[in-house]
Amino acid sequence: TQLLEQSPQFLSIQEGENLTVYCNSSSVFSSLQWYRQEPGEGPVLLVTVVTGGEVKKLKRLTFQFGDARKDSSLHITAAQPGDTGLYLCAGAWGNYQLIWGAGTKLIIKP
Amino acid sequence: SAVISQKPSRDICQRGTSLTIQCQVDSQVTMMFWYRQQPGQSLTLIATANQGSEATYESGFVIDKFPISRPNLTFSTLTVSNMSPEDSSIYLCSVQTSRDEQFFGPGTRLTVL
Numbered sequence: 001t002q003l004l005e006q007s008p009q010f011l012s013i014q015e016g017e018n019l020t021v022y023c024n025s026s027s028v029f030s031s032l033q034w035y036r037q038e039p040g041e042g043p044v045l046l047v048t049v050v051t052g053g054e055v056k057k058l059k060r061l062t063f064q065f066g067d068a069r070k071d072s073s074l075h076i077t078a079a080q081p082g083d084t085g086l087y088l089c090a091g092a093w094g095n096y097q098l099i100w101g102a103g104t105k106l107i108i109k110p
Numbered sequence: 111s112a113v114i115s116q117k118p119s120r121d122i123c124q125r126g127t128s129l130t131i132q133c134q135v136d137s138q139v140t141m142m143f144w145y146r147q148q149p150g151q152s153l154t155l156i157a158t159a160n161q162g163s164e165a166t167y168e169s170g171f172v173i174d175k176f177p178i179s180r181p182n183l184t185f186s187t188l189t190v191s192n193m194s195p196e197d198s199s200i201y202l203c204s205v206q207t208s209r210d211e212q213f214f215g216p217g218t219r220l221t222v223l
Contacts, residue, residue, distance in 0.1 A: 039149075040217070040219075042114075042204070042216050045211050045212070045213070048211055088152060088153070092210035096141055096158070097155065100153050101152060102151070102152045103151060103152040105150050
């Protein structure tokens with residue numbers, strides 16, 4: 001059974017602080033995606049990482065795919081209240097389904 | 111990308127009744143997915159719906175409880191049958207691109223009394 005462990009599951013920090021969310025697995029993924037979801041909406045794709053060691057930046061968000069393509073991290077610099085939401089990682093491993101992490105509920109306090 | 115709409119956005123239903131959720135995509139897609147999600151938690155895949163064939167259900171989900179239709183490449187429905195309070199959840203449909211990226215509808219928030 002494919003598993004994708006995401007941590008932390010809950011994080012509440014002050015505006016301006018930095019944070020990192022992790023997704024780890026013992027399985028190799030062909031790609032890994034990060035989604036963000038706000039209340040009342042469906043998840044929205046932020047980024048897809050495909051190559052081992054790949055780093056992608058989206059404004060203050062930095063995404064990294066592990067060299068072995070088994071893990072990934074999302075780092076937010078100088079978090080803002082608008083970053084509040086549920087962050088989900090999802091791994092693709094060759095069939096049509098995604099393996100989902102447990103999610104990280106992020107609250108940024110002004 | 112794809113634009114996906116769902117109806118209804120929310121509903122409150124009585125125990126024992128059924129609700130059909132509609133999912134409309136603005137482009138033709140091969141696979142559509144139905145998920146269930148408790149607020150603030152991750153997604154649980156209910157089934158995968160391919161046009162022209164029966165849906166494939168995940169462990170713990172059965173066709174009698176969650177019948178799915180997929181009459182064409184832009185539309186699908188999920189019915190939650192004989193509902194109980196345990197069915198209260200958010201139901202989401204999604205489509206997947208060739209890059210394995212998924213695009214989601216806004217969800218249907220179901221409350222069963």
